[in-house]
Amino acid sequence: MTNLREIFREADTSPFGDVNVAQSLAMLYHENSKFDRFSQRKLGDKINAFYSPYLTKRSSQPYKCYPNAPRIDLSPYKDLAPEGANYFDLLANRSSTRSYDPRYKISIPELAVLLQQSYGVTRKQKIETEGVDGHVGFRQIPSPGGLYPLEIYVVNLRSQCEPGLYHFRPDTCELEFLKPGDHTEQLRKMIYAEPYINLPESGLVVLTTGIIERMAIKYGERGYRFMLHESGFVAMTMSLIAESLGLGSCMVGGYKDDQINEFLGVDGVFETVQNVLIIGKKQPCPLP
Numbered sequence: 001m002t003n004l005r006e007i008f009r010e011a012d013t014s015p016f017g018d019v020n021v022a023q024s025l026a027m028l029y030h031e032n033s034k035f036d037r038f039s040q041r042k043l044g045d046k047i048n049a050f051y052s053p054y055l056t057k058r059s060s061q062p063y064k065c066y067p068n069a070p071r072i073d074l075s076p077y078k079d080l081a082p083e084g085a086n087y088f089d090l091l092a093n094r095s096s097t098r099s100y101d102p103r104y105k106i107s108i109p110e111l112a113v114l115l116q117q118s119y120g121v122t123r124k125q126k127i128e129t130e131g132v133d134g135h136v137g138f139r140q141i142p143s144p145g146g147l148y149p150l151e152i153y154v155v156n157l158r159s160q161c162e163p164g165l166y167h168f169r170p171d172t173c174e175l176e177f178l179k180p181g182d183h184t185e186q187l188r189k190m191i192y193a194e195p196y197i198n199l200p201e202s203g204l205v206v207l208t209t210g211i212i213e214r215m216a217i218k219y220g221e222r223g224y225r226f227m228l229h230e231s232g233f234v235a236m237t238m239s240l241i242a243e244s245l246g247l248g249s250c251m252v253g254g255y256k257d258d259q260i261n262e263f264l265g266v267d268g269v270f271e272t273v274q275n276v277l278i279i280g281k282k283q284p285c286p287l288p
């Protein structure tokens, strides 16, 4: 059988610029996180070990808490569903919104629905492992092993909440207030949004971080792939919810990772920014 790896080592590397295919970190990582009969055996042991009471309990509450932060309770609004939203219409109508109406303030019920329906705990199930007294809190999106590696931070620019940085508590549907103030200018320096996306006139900037250990503890290197999948699920779900609320959103891939990590107060290694999603009221089209 032809050895594809050998062929690729010799192959034209032009799509990778001056990086040889064999040197590409992306391909190297992908090769090393593939399932095959050898890695499967090794990973199988890791996955089996995971069902120890200690690890099961430890992973049953996969979210951060800021116990001293002032809180805003969003839970009274968490189950509100926008009326008349049709899934296929939402899919058809979603497109990246780059221009926002600066007069609009995102309401507290809108914030609650955006956060709760994308990454809030919506269903609890008792852990059956002997010796463990706990629950797994499931969310609307799928997560490998129910390990939920992500944390959601929200920078409120224009909403009914005070401007500032908040952390979302998925178990109680609360916002924990971390850093008051108008952070627009700081965000503009860290996120390459303009001139294509009008960040300063948007309502919210959602910053998703990932805690790789929550995945690696069970899935090893392959867990990193899973964490990236999950940040995509959350971003897409939030974009569709925004659409259902008459809001618009745009993902941003260009941002200064470590400046955002510092702004969030996370270390950038064990917990690191994964996604930037801008949300706001769609700017009405100018009259012709």
Ligand SMILES: Cc1cc2nc3c(=O)[nH]c(=O)nc-3n(C[C@H](O)[C@H](O)[C@H](O)COP(=O)(O)O)c2cc1C
Residues within 6 Å of the ligand: 094, 095, 096, 097, 192, 193, 196, 197, 250, 251, 252, 253, 254
């Ligand atoms: C991971 C990701 C990163 C993106 N980064 C940017 C960005 O930095 N700047 C920007 O203007 N658009 C960005 N976009 C939006 C894409 O340009 C947009 O989704 C694409 O042009 C398709 O258009 P649509 O979303 O309107 O269907 C990003 C989209 C994704 C999924």
